[in-house]
Amino acid sequence: MLSERQKMILRMIVEDYVQSAEPVGSRSISKHVDMGLSAATIRNEMADLEEQGYLEQPHTSAGRVPSQQGYRYYVDHLLQLGERLKPEEISKMKVLFSERVDEIEKVAQQTALYLSTFTQYTAVVLGPQVYDNTLRSLQVVPITEHSAVLLAVTSTGQVQNKTVSFPDDISLAQVEQLVRLLNEKLVGIPIYQMRSRIFEEISREVARQMKDFEEAQRILDRLLSAIVAEKDGKVFLGGTTNMLLQPEFHNVEKAKSVLSWLEHHDLVSKALLQESMTSAPLSVRIGGENELSMLQNCSLVTATYRIGEDPVGVIGIIGPTRMEYGRVIRVLDYFSKEMTQLVTKWYSG
Amino acid sequence: MLSERQKMILRMIVEDYVQSAEPVGSRSISKHVDMGLSAATIRNEMADLEEQGYLEQPHTSAGRVPSQQGYRYYVDHLLQLGERLKPEEISKMKVLFSERVDEIEKVAQQTALYLSTFTQYTAVVLGPQVYDNTLRSLQVVPITEHSAVLLAVTSTGQVQNKTVSFPDDISLAQVEQLVRLLNEKLVGIPIYQMRSRIFEEISREVARQMKDFEEAQRILDRLLSAIVAEKDGKVFLGGTTNMLLQPEFHNVEKAKSVLSWLEHHDLVSKALLQESMTSAPLSVRIGGENELSMLQNCSLVTATYRIGEDPVGVIGIIGPTRMEYGRVIRVLDYFSKEMTQLVTKWYSG
DNA sequence: GATTAGCACTCAACGATCAAGAGTGCTAAC
C-alpha cells in the first residue's frame, strides 16, 4: 500500500521520466514546486518504492526509473483523466474530422495518420470487421468471356472484389445465373455463416440447375472464397517511423524488431483484436504484459469504435513503455468517439 | 578512358565493396585469384582511378570506395548481364508465381514481398494505373435510403468503390436512373476523358431528365469524383525494414529519412512514375542521380510491367548505393516479365 | 519520530593517451 506522499512521488517520477527519458534523481524531485521536502527524504521514499517494486535503478548511483509495475500503478491509480485535451488541440482535431472523406479505407488511413502526428507515436487502425457483417449484394461484372470481377458488398458498405476466371465449359450466362441464385439465398446472412449455408442449402440446388455437380462445386468454391477471403480487418499504420524518434529505439536492432512486426499486418491485426474486441472500451498493455517478445519494451494502448453498440474496429497507439499514457488515452478516447459517430452515421443513418 | 586492367580493377573493387561494405585495399585486390599483380601496381592504378573520379577515399590510409560515377560505370559497362539467375533461385520464384492469387492487389502485395525477400532490399510495386483505362461498368448498390456504394470497374478489372450520400430531396431511384444514363454514355471511354465528357454531353441531358439542373450537377460531381479519384496507382511496399540491415543505415537519422519517405506513398509513386513509365524497360538511379535528398545514399532500380505493349505499372528495388546491381537487375527483369505475362493473360486473354 | 544536512562511496560518461594495424604514396631497384 502506498502513502499519499509515495503516490505523489511515483507520479512525479513517471511524468519526469516520460519527458526526459533519463533516470530521475531525488534532487530534481525535491526541487519541484509544491514539494516541500528535501532530497534526503525523497531518497528514503524512493528506496521504499523500489523495494515494493514500483521503481528500478539502472545501476547504483543512477536515478530511478519506473518499473512495469510502476507504470501499471500510474495508469490505474494516478492518471488524472479528468484533464481534458487542450481546446486548441480539440479544434485541430475537429478540423481533421470535418474534412469530407467518403471511403472507409481513406478514413481509416487518415485516422492512423492523424493519431500518429498527434501523439508522435505509431498509430494502428483496424478497419471495420466485415466478418460479422451480412451480405448486402453480390455483383458480377464480366471482363472477358471467361473471367469476371465478382463484387461483394456488405451491410457496412465494405466492398470486396475478386477477379475469378472459370473454365471453358462454363459460360458467363451460367455464372450469372449462379450469382442470381446466391443473391437470393445469401443476402442478409452474416458472412461467417456463409460457408455452411452454401453447403447445406445451395449446393444441391445448384447441382440440380447446373447438371454437373462437381463443376458447380468448383465454381461455388471460387465464388465463396472471393466473399470470405478478407475476413481479417485491414490494418492501417501511421507514423511507423515515429518509433525511431524514441531514444529506446536508437538501437537499430530493437527498432528493427518492432518495425518488422508492424510489417506483418496479420500479426498486428491479431494482437489488436485479441486485446480489444472484448468488453473494455480502452485497454493498456504495458511492456511485458504483451506476450510478443518484440513488444517487451513497448506499450500498446487501444480503443474500439462501434456501430451503435457493436464494436467493429480498433484504433491504437504503439510506443515505448515510457509513454505519455494520459495524453495517448485522451487522444484515443476522442478519436474513437469520433470514429464511432462517423461510422454509425454513415452505415446505419 | 579506362584500360582493360583498370576496368577489371574497378569491377573487383565494386564487387568486393558491395559484399563487405568496407573500403577495399590494394592488397586484397592483389591477392585475388586471376590477378597476377602486386599490391603496389594496384595502388598505382587505384590512384589513377581516383583521379578520374571513379573511386573515393574515406580518408588517407583507408582503402578505396566506388564513387557514384564508379557505380555508374560499373552498371553501364562492367555488369555481365549474360549471367542468369541460378536455376534453384528461378525455381523458387516459379513456385511463388504459380500460386493462385486472384486479385490484383494481392498480386502486387505479394510481389513486393517476394522481391524484398529475394533481394534483401526494400521493394516497391506500383499497381496498375487505372487512369488510362476505360470504364467497363458503373454499379450502384444502395445501403440506406440516402447513401449507396458506387462501384466503377475498369477495363483492366480494377475496382474503385466509394460510398456516396445524397441529399434528402434526391431519391435512390433518381440516382439509379442517373447511373443508368452514365453507363450508357461512359462505358468504353478512357477515364481521363471522363470529366470533359460529362460536362459536354451529359450535363444537359441529365438536367433535362432531372429538372433541377443545379442538383444534378452536384450529384454528378460526386459520382465523377468517385470514379476518377484514385488516379494514382497504389503503392505496395515489401521489406521496408530490410533497409535497416544495411550498415549505411545503422545511423538512425539516415534510416528515418528514407523510411519516412517510404511512408509517403504519393511521393514514392511520383518518383517511380517519373522514372519509369518512359521508354526504357529498366532504369537505374544511383545516389545523387535521385533528386530527393533522402535518396542521396540510395539507389533505385525500376522495371515496368505491361499489358501487351502498354506499360501499366512499375516494380522497383530501393537499397544503398552499395547495391548488388547485377542481382537486382536480374531479379527485377524476371519479375517484370512474370508480372507482364500474368496481367496480360489476365486482362486481355 | 520525522526530517534533513553532511559525507563517503559508486558508477557511467568523457576525454586523453597509447599501441596496433591497415593502407597509402613514394622511391629506388628489378
Place this chain on the structure above:
DNA sequence: GTTAGCACTCTTGATCGTTGAGTGCTAATC
C-alpha cells in the same frame, strides 16, 4: 612497366584517470 621496401597517416580499440550525478547511511535538528 612492375615491385619491394619503407616512412607516414589515420582509424580502432584499450587503458586510465577525472568528473559529476546520485545514492545510502549517520548523526544532528525540528
